[in-house]
Amino acid sequence: KARVGILISGRGSNMAALIEASHASDCPYEVALVVSNVPDAAGLAYAAANGIPQFAASHKGMKRAEFDALVDGALRDAGVEYVALAGYMRLLSPAFVDRWAGRMVNIHPSLLPAYKGLDTHQRVLDAGETRHGATVHLVTAELDDGPILAQAEVPVLEGDDAEALARRVLIEEHKLYPQALAELIRR
Numbered sequence: 001k002a003r004v005g006i007l008i009s010g011r012g013s014n015m016a017a018l019i020e021a022s023h024a025s026d027c028p029y030e031v032a033l034v035v036s037n038v039p040d041a042a043g044l045a046y047a048a049a050n051g052i053p054q055f056a057a058s059h060k061g062m063k064r065a066e067f068d069a070l071v072d073g074a075l076r077d078a079g080v081e082y083v084a085l086a087g088y089m090r091l092l093s094p095a096f097v098d099r100w101a102g103r104m105v106n107i108h109p110s111l112l113p114a115y116k117g118l119d120t121h122q123r124v125l126d127a128g129e130t131r132h133g134a135t136v137h138l139v140t141a142e143l144d145d146g147p148i149l150a151q152a153e154v155p156v157l158e159g160d161d162a163e164a165l166a167r168r169v170l171i172e173e174h175k176l177y178p179q180a181l182a183e184l185i186r187r
Protein backbone atom coordinates (compact mmCIF):
# COMPACT_ATOMS: atom_id res chain seq x y z
CA LYS A 1 0.00 0.00 0.00
CA ALA A 2 1.10 3.56 -0.73
CA ARG A 3 2.30 5.43 2.34
CA VAL A 4 0.41 8.65 3.02
CA GLY A 5 1.31 11.51 5.34
CA ILE A 6 -1.50 13.76 6.56
CA LEU A 7 -0.92 17.36 7.60
CA ILE A 8 -3.38 18.92 10.06
CA SER A 9 -3.71 22.03 12.20
CA GLY A 10 -6.87 21.36 14.19
CA ARG A 11 -9.89 19.12 14.58
CA GLY A 12 -8.74 16.56 12.03
CA SER A 13 -12.10 15.16 11.01
CA ASN A 14 -10.93 14.76 7.42
CA MET A 15 -7.78 13.07 8.71
CA ALA A 16 -10.01 10.67 10.68
CA ALA A 17 -12.05 9.93 7.54
CA LEU A 18 -8.85 9.18 5.60
CA ILE A 19 -7.60 6.88 8.36
CA GLU A 20 -10.94 5.13 8.69
CA ALA A 21 -11.12 4.49 4.93
CA SER A 22 -7.54 3.18 4.91
CA HIS A 23 -8.62 0.21 7.02
CA ALA A 24 -10.59 -1.29 4.12
CA SER A 25 -8.67 -4.16 2.53
CA ASP A 26 -9.12 -2.73 -0.98
CA CYS A 27 -7.86 0.73 0.00
CA PRO A 28 -4.63 1.50 -1.93
CA TYR A 29 -3.05 3.54 0.87
CA GLU A 30 -2.08 3.39 4.51
CA VAL A 31 -1.52 6.38 6.77
CA ALA A 32 2.14 6.36 7.78
CA LEU A 33 2.37 9.69 9.60
CA VAL A 34 0.22 12.54 10.87
CA VAL A 35 1.94 15.92 11.05
CA SER A 36 0.62 18.93 12.93
CA ASN A 37 1.99 22.46 13.14
CA VAL A 38 -0.19 22.92 16.24
CA PRO A 39 1.17 20.69 19.02
CA ASP A 40 -2.19 20.39 20.82
CA ALA A 41 -4.35 19.92 17.71
CA ALA A 42 -7.41 17.84 18.61
CA GLY A 43 -6.79 15.49 15.70
CA LEU A 44 -3.55 14.20 17.20
CA ALA A 45 -5.40 12.27 19.91
CA TYR A 46 -7.34 10.37 17.27
CA ALA A 47 -4.14 9.54 15.39
CA ALA A 48 -2.52 8.33 18.60
CA ALA A 49 -5.55 6.20 19.47
CA ASN A 50 -5.20 4.58 16.06
CA GLY A 51 -1.52 3.85 16.57
CA ILE A 52 -0.36 6.23 13.85
CA PRO A 53 3.02 7.88 14.34
CA GLN A 54 2.96 11.62 14.59
CA PHE A 55 5.22 14.59 14.21
CA ALA A 56 3.95 17.68 15.99
CA ALA A 57 5.92 20.89 16.24
CA SER A 58 4.97 24.53 16.39
CA HIS A 59 6.03 26.65 13.46
CA LYS A 60 6.21 29.70 15.71
CA GLY A 61 9.49 31.58 15.53
CA MET A 62 10.65 29.61 12.51
CA LYS A 63 11.01 30.71 8.92
CA ARG A 64 8.45 29.06 6.66
CA ALA A 65 11.05 27.23 4.56
CA GLU A 66 12.87 26.09 7.67
CA PHE A 67 9.73 24.64 9.24
CA ASP A 68 8.67 23.00 5.98
CA ALA A 69 12.10 21.36 5.71
CA LEU A 70 11.56 19.89 9.16
CA VAL A 71 8.17 18.52 8.10
CA ASP A 72 9.67 17.18 4.88
CA GLY A 73 12.33 15.37 6.87
CA ALA A 74 9.69 13.73 9.07
CA LEU A 75 7.73 12.66 5.97
CA ARG A 76 10.86 11.21 4.35
CA ASP A 77 11.82 9.36 7.53
CA ALA A 78 8.36 7.78 7.59
CA GLY A 79 8.70 6.68 3.96
CA VAL A 80 5.77 8.83 2.89
CA GLU A 81 4.91 8.83 -0.83
CA TYR A 82 1.78 10.99 -0.88
CA VAL A 83 0.82 14.00 1.24
CA ALA A 84 -2.77 14.92 2.11
CA LEU A 85 -3.48 18.36 3.58
CA ALA A 86 -6.47 18.10 5.91
CA GLY A 87 -7.28 21.44 7.46
CA TYR A 88 -3.61 22.40 7.39
CA MET A 89 -3.95 26.13 7.84
CA ARG A 90 -0.51 27.19 6.67
CA LEU A 91 0.89 28.29 3.37
CA LEU A 92 3.64 26.00 2.10
CA SER A 93 7.03 27.11 0.84
CA PRO A 94 7.74 26.76 -2.90
CA ALA A 95 10.45 24.14 -2.27
CA PHE A 96 8.03 21.93 -0.32
CA VAL A 97 5.35 22.28 -3.01
CA ASP A 98 7.91 21.41 -5.72
CA ARG A 99 9.19 18.41 -3.86
CA TRP A 100 5.67 16.91 -3.57
CA ALA A 101 4.36 18.05 -6.95
CA GLY A 102 1.72 15.65 -8.28
CA ARG A 103 1.72 13.74 -4.99
CA MET A 104 0.18 16.30 -2.64
CA VAL A 105 -3.54 16.93 -2.37
CA ASN A 106 -5.73 19.35 -0.45
CA ILE A 107 -9.40 19.51 0.42
CA HIS A 108 -11.04 22.90 0.29
CA PRO A 109 -14.57 23.75 1.43
CA SER A 110 -15.91 25.32 -1.77
CA LEU A 111 -16.62 24.50 -5.37
CA LEU A 112 -13.27 25.74 -6.68
CA PRO A 113 -12.31 27.87 -8.49
CA ALA A 114 -15.02 29.78 -6.60
CA TYR A 115 -14.33 30.91 -3.03
CA LYS A 116 -10.65 30.32 -2.52
CA GLY A 117 -9.29 31.29 0.90
CA LEU A 118 -10.96 31.47 4.29
CA ASP A 119 -14.56 31.77 5.57
CA THR A 120 -15.99 30.10 2.50
CA HIS A 121 -19.34 29.16 4.08
CA GLN A 122 -20.16 32.70 5.24
CA ARG A 123 -19.04 34.18 1.93
CA VAL A 124 -21.23 31.73 0.01
CA LEU A 125 -24.22 32.72 2.17
CA ASP A 126 -23.49 36.43 1.82
CA ALA A 127 -23.38 36.06 -1.96
CA GLY A 128 -26.78 34.34 -2.01
CA GLU A 129 -25.46 31.23 -3.73
CA THR A 130 -27.80 28.25 -4.07
CA ARG A 131 -25.06 25.64 -4.35
CA HIS A 132 -21.86 25.01 -2.44
CA GLY A 133 -19.53 22.10 -1.80
CA ALA A 134 -15.99 20.84 -1.48
CA THR A 135 -13.07 20.22 -3.80
CA VAL A 136 -10.05 17.92 -3.70
CA HIS A 137 -7.21 19.23 -5.81
CA LEU A 138 -3.50 18.77 -6.41
CA VAL A 139 -1.47 21.38 -4.58
CA THR A 140 0.48 23.91 -6.59
CA ALA A 141 2.30 27.07 -5.54
CA GLU A 142 -0.89 29.13 -5.85
CA LEU A 143 -3.32 29.01 -2.86
CA ASP A 144 -6.34 26.72 -3.39
CA ASP A 145 -5.36 26.32 -7.03
CA GLY A 146 -4.07 23.32 -8.93
CA PRO A 147 -5.80 20.61 -10.97
CA ILE A 148 -9.16 19.53 -9.56
CA LEU A 149 -9.43 15.82 -8.80
CA ALA A 150 -12.99 15.63 -7.45
CA GLN A 151 -15.85 17.76 -6.22
CA ALA A 152 -18.99 17.22 -4.16
CA GLU A 153 -21.92 19.59 -4.26
CA VAL A 154 -24.52 20.44 -1.61
CA PRO A 155 -27.51 22.77 -1.77
CA VAL A 156 -27.62 25.98 0.25
CA LEU A 157 -30.93 25.81 2.12
CA GLU A 158 -33.31 28.45 3.38
CA GLY A 159 -32.34 29.45 6.90
CA ASP A 160 -28.78 28.12 6.71
CA ASP A 161 -26.16 29.79 8.82
CA ALA A 162 -22.44 29.20 8.30
CA GLU A 163 -22.36 26.38 10.86
CA ALA A 164 -25.28 24.49 9.32
CA LEU A 165 -23.79 24.86 5.87
CA ALA A 166 -20.32 23.80 7.07
CA ARG A 167 -21.82 20.65 8.60
CA ARG A 168 -23.55 19.73 5.35
CA VAL A 169 -20.34 20.27 3.38
CA LEU A 170 -18.21 18.38 5.90
CA ILE A 171 -20.31 15.22 5.56
CA GLU A 172 -19.47 15.27 1.85
CA GLU A 173 -15.80 16.06 2.50
CA HIS A 174 -15.47 12.91 4.56
CA LYS A 175 -16.70 10.77 1.65
CA LEU A 176 -14.99 12.71 -1.11
CA TYR A 177 -11.47 12.89 0.28
CA PRO A 178 -10.72 9.18 0.75
CA GLN A 179 -12.20 8.42 -2.68
CA ALA A 180 -10.23 11.13 -4.46
CA LEU A 181 -6.97 10.16 -2.77
CA ALA A 182 -7.47 6.48 -3.57
CA GLU A 183 -8.22 7.38 -7.19
CA LEU A 184 -5.06 9.46 -7.49
CA ILE A 185 -2.95 6.66 -6.09
CA ARG A 186 -4.52 4.05 -8.37
CA ARG A 187 -4.03 6.03 -11.56
Ligand code: GAR
Binding pocket: 008, 010, 011, 012, 013, 014, 015, 086, 087, 088, 089, 107, 108, 109, 117, 118, 170, 173
Ligand atom coordinates in the same frame (compact mmCIF):
# COMPACT_ATOMS: atom_id res chain seq x y z
C1 GAR B 1 -12.40 21.36 6.47
O1 GAR B 1 -13.68 21.86 6.19
C2 GAR B 1 -11.46 21.64 5.32
O2 GAR B 1 -12.08 21.53 4.07
C3 GAR B 1 -11.08 23.07 5.60
O3 GAR B 1 -10.94 23.15 6.99
C4 GAR B 1 -11.75 22.16 7.60
C5 GAR B 1 -10.88 21.28 8.46
O4 GAR B 1 -11.65 20.42 9.23
N1 GAR B 1 -9.87 23.40 4.95
C6 GAR B 1 -9.55 24.64 4.60
O5 GAR B 1 -10.25 25.61 4.81
C7 GAR B 1 -8.20 24.77 3.91
N2 GAR B 1 -7.97 26.12 3.52
P1 GAR B 1 -11.01 19.10 9.83
O6 GAR B 1 -9.77 19.54 10.61
O7 GAR B 1 -12.07 18.57 10.75
O8 GAR B 1 -10.68 18.19 8.70
